[in-house]
Amino acid sequence: MNAIIANHLFKSFEKGKIKALEDISFEVKQAELFGLIGPDGAGKTTLFRILATLLLAESGDSSVDGLDVKKDYKAIRKRVGYMPGKFSLYQDLSVEENLNFFAHVFGTTIEQNYHLIKDIYQQLEPFKTRKAGKLSGGMKQKLALCCALIHEPSVLFLDEPTTGVDPVSRKEFWEMLKYLKSEGITILVSTPYMDEASLCDRVALMQKGKILDIDTPVGIIEKYPKKIWSIHASNMYALLQVARAFPNTHTCFGFGESHHLTLNHDAEDYDAFCQYVQEHYKEPFQIQEITATIEDCFMALS
Template sequence: MPAISVNNIIKTYDKGNILALDKVSFDVQQGELFGLIGADGAGKTTLFRLLTTLLLPDSGTAQVLGFDTVKDFWAIRKIVGYMPGKFALYQDLSIIENLEFFATVFNTTIAQNYHLIEDIYVQIAPFKDRLAGKLSGGMKQKLALCCALIHEPKVLLLDEPTTGVDPVSRKEFWDMLDRLRARGITIVVSTPYMDEALRCDRIALIQKGRILDIDTVEGILAKYPKRLYAVRSENMFRLLSDLRQYSQTDTCFAFGEYLHLSLKNGEADAPATEAYLQSRQHAQLSFKPVAPTIEDAFIELMQAQ
């Protein structure tokens, strides 16, 4: 039995005018760390709200550990830990008060389940009497995770836990998720940061309510159809304009310090392109094949739509 099974879900808002989810189907296996990767408005939050029984689908069904999200919603609420996208703790309660409150809501105590949160909680314990509203982004995130874990959920649903958080805290957060997965908790996490896809077992790329692809990161990259080149020179703006105008250019986007370029005839066009750029007198020109990243794959899938 998969931990989560979503079958052909359609969800619209505003009397059917806004299509939030368009025939979405996927399974998440037990113990898997599954990533939903997509921009704002892709439908990630809607999906989480359906899985946490807070919304009803227009059509289609979804099960969490075999329980139906519409019929068995009480059962689901007991086994699911949810961390909403917006910081959803009481800003005017302290760390310890928030944690006690959420433990009580689920009929448990901090002491009873302390082993579940221990390694996260120790990091914020020195500030346990500080109000949640006065915590930094990274600490808020840790507290929210503790609150979502306190009732020993089997499935953890995390909606954009790392948005707006600095890279150090993000990295720490993903390390924590790794440890939770090692304990057998199924985790579904959404993120707009493509690089975080690398930390997931499998990912679903989602855009405008549709799943573009579901696979492991390696699987998605292996399917990438084009030959990519990384190009850079001293004047990146001129390089970008030149390549955009160039007749054999297929796509050209800025990626970090390089431009990622694909050509209409693939490798066959490469020598001519390099020569063209040299003729445009680009100083310190670097032109080399490069492996695609998950963002390249995402862009490719978006354009294919």
């Protein structure tokens, strides 16, 4: 059975002026780690709110754990864990008080589901009496995850849990998600960071309220239609200018240390490109064929 089903969801705001979701359909299997990848304004939060029974879609239907989000919203609320994007806990309550409070909210205790949050809680334990407002970004998100897990939900909704969190904590956070998945929890997680896509079982690439593609991260990369090269030289800006000036350049985007290049006729244009750069850039440069990243795919699709 699919844990989450979204069927042709539409939603707009301000009397239709802002189209937040346009025809969103996808399914998430039981115990799957499913990522919604997309920039701000893609509609991720709206989608979460509809699935978490906080908003009603204008049309289309959806279900969570086999329950209809509109009709059975009360039943759904008992079995999902939800961590909204701007969720920041009660700043003036301590770590323990926050946890205890949310345990009460779901009619349980910390002890009852300790096995689920054990790993995370042990990291938080030294700061048990610290106010949530005084925790670092990473710690806050871990605590928030704990709070969302306290009632052993069958489905977990995490809206941008790693935004604004430093890389170390981000990595740890994803490790926790992997563990929770192994415990049989279905996880729907959103992120604006393309590099986090590879950590999901399957992803939906979203932009401006639409889904661009749904597949496994590997599947998405394999579908990338073109050959792609990375180019590098000492003056990256000049190289970018030259590469873009080449008539048969399809795209050339900065990727930090190197630029990613695609050519109109792929390998056919390769030699001409190298020659063109040699002529115009004059200094040595490196070029090598690479596999596309999720970000390349996203740009190709959008």
